[in-house]
Amino acid sequence: MRDDDALDALLAAAERCRRLGRLDEAERTLERAVQITRDAGAPQDARLDALADLLRIRGRYRRADEILRSALTLAEEAPGPGSLTVARICNSLGVLHKYTGRFEESESFYRRALAIVEAELGDAHPFMATLYHNLGGLNHARGTHAQGEPFARRSVEIRRRTHGPADPALAADKAALAAIVHALGDLDKAKRLLVEALAVFETRLGPEDYEVASCLNNLASIHYSKGHLAAAEEGYRKVLTIKEKLLGPAHPELAVALNNLAMTLWKRGRPEVAARAFERAISLLSAEVDQGQPVLLACLRNLETCRRSMRPESRE
Structure with a gap:
């Protein structure tokens, strides 16, 4: 097996482990892929990005930040500062810094990625939908919901054209839009979007997937806003149970x-x-x-x- 084939196999194995919740095994596999790449003197950025994403999922934010910044430095040298590789790493840094509350840095990374992707792939590519989704989510986290709504709607529009109606990526965009619509006061519209998204997630990903938990959390928040506290408590407890099982x-x-x-x-x-x-x-x-x-x-x-x-x- 060629080195590239071996590395691709390791990355695929790590992703399978991640989806199955075997995060220790996934991390060990990715660490091995990074080491093999380093020993061979080959570009490391893709493996570092995958490892950092897993560390973020595991809640090890500081270590993920170190790895992503290292990957960005390498990618800026080759293939170059305007490459899609740099855009991908900038998107990962944007996601990470939204989690850690460093919103200005998050926006800067997202916008840098957006400029690269639009120049390289056009404004209707699925990667653009991902970035619009993330910018909408960032504005939601900041509380600037009116500014985030156009981004969230744009991600849904692009994904509707590029994916099928039962695709989890479109469902995730609908769920993100629902959170913003809820914050802007249209609880019924938010609930309809969430119910649509939840049906896709439960069918395609299973009833205990991370995306299911996110939808249930937002549905519980709608119950809370309406004063249906017993339903809200039940929903939040279910979210906690799923996430504890998935994340520890x-x-x-x-x-x-x-x-x-x-x-x-x-x-x-x-x-x-x-x-x-x-x-x-x-x-x-x-x-x-x-x-x-x-x-x-x-x-x-x-x-x-x-x-x-x-x-x-x-x-x-």
Whole structure:
């Protein structure tokens, strides 16, 4: 087997392991691919990008950042700063920095990738849909929902033309648009989009896939907004169960579901249980994100307010 074939086989094996939730095995396989590439003096950027993406999925954000910056430096040297390889790595850095709350850096990387892809592939390529999807998600995370809506709608438009109606990529775009539509106040439209996306994810990916959990989280948020707190709590608990199984109980991404569940429990009159969920979320985030990361700040504020509500003087 040629070296390229062996490396492709390793990357494919790592992806299979990742989809099956065997993340330790996937990481070892990717580390091996990176080492083989390094020893052969071949371009490492694709393997480094794949390894960094896995580390991000595992919640090891700082290490993923180091690897992606190394990959970007290599790719800028060859194949060059205007290459699609650089665009792919910039997109990965944009995704990572959205997770860690470094929104300005995230936007800068996304826009650099967007300029490269538009110049190389045109404005209707599926890679453009991915970048529009990500820019919409970034604006959602920032709270600039009106600015994010055109990006989210554009990703859906492109994907409808390039993918089938039951494709998970289109479903993911619909789910991302739903989150923005929800934030802008159209709860019924958001719910319709999420129900469509959820049906695709459950059929194509299975009932315990990450994308299913994301849809359920957003549906639970709609229940919360409508005051249907029992349904919201049930939804958030299901999200937490799926993500714990997929990512492990110590993953920082669990913090979002924990914060949402805690807010629901608090509103349902169970502040002691809510406080424990806030505390767990803070603990999970603190090791991997900066102190100014928005979810961490929200959890800290919510915990303090929750604790104040438990003091005797606040009940007088």
